Amino acid sequence: MSRALNAQTFGSLVVIGAFAAAEASAAWLAAAPGSSFAWYLNLAVFRPFETARVETSPLHILFGNDALRNAVVLALVTLVVRAMRFRFGVAAIANLSFVFAAALTYAWLGLRGPLQAVSLKPVVAIQGPDFAIITVMLGSSFLAFAISHLSFAMRIRSERRRSVPIFHRAP
Numbered sequence: 001m002s003r004a005l006n007a008q009t010f011g012s013l014v015v016i017g018a019f020a021a022a023e024a025s026a027a028w029l030a031a032a033p034g035s036s037f038a039w040y041l042n043l044a045v046f047r048p049f050e051t052a053r054v055e056t057s058p059l060h061i062l063f064g065n066d067a068l069r070n071a072v073v074l075a076l077v078t079l080v081v082r083a084m085r086f087r088f089g090v091a092a093i094a095n096l097s098f099v100f101a102a103a104l105t106y107a108w109l110g111l112r113g114p115l116q117a118v119s120l121k122p123v124v125a126i127q128g129p130d131f132a133i134i135t136v137m138l139g140s141s142f143l144a145f146a147i148s149h150l151s152f153a154m155r156i157r158s159e160r161r162r163s164v165p166i167f168h169r170a171p
Contacts, residue, residue, distance in 0.1 A: 004151045008094040009082040011144025013075060015097040015137050019062075020071035022049035027068060047130040048108035057107045059100075091148035098145035101137045108134060 025046050029038040042050060052059040074093075081089040108130070 022046040023068040094144035
């Protein structure tokens with residue numbers, strides 16, 4: 001059971017860590033607008049987070065002045081819940097992380113629109129560092145999501161097996 005909790009916590013922390021890194025990158029860009037590396041991080045690596053900050057995105061509520069501090073607090077809460085071995089809390093955070101990663105992916109793909117090539121036909125290949133961030137976040141959070149559901153299903157199954165009386169035939 002400890003490995004399942006570790007995997008769920010890891011998946012949640014990947015999503016929370018990416019959110020915190022995107023917020024730190026945005027804060028760095030605001031503090032040093034002349035930094036080319038800060039511009040690269042915001043425009044290339046953390047582009048999905050930039051698209052979620054737009055007013056038309058339903059996720060724009062999560063971004064603001066306190067977002068970085070809230071991400072750090074949420075990471076600490078995740079670690080405390082894991083240390084307490086509170087399975088439902090770890091699973092709930094893993095599920096919320098997956099929902100956030102899926103919503104971020106949807107916002108990123110929806111606002112991105114079809115890419116154009118020289119022939120003016122849509123380009124189907126999505127690539128780049130922003131795709132890598134989305135893939136890692138979505139993959140790890142889905143794994144945590146799936147493990148949380150499977151561990152609860154296995155626990156229910158084992159409790160049902162223990163509660164069903166087994167009748168032995170007399171020799």
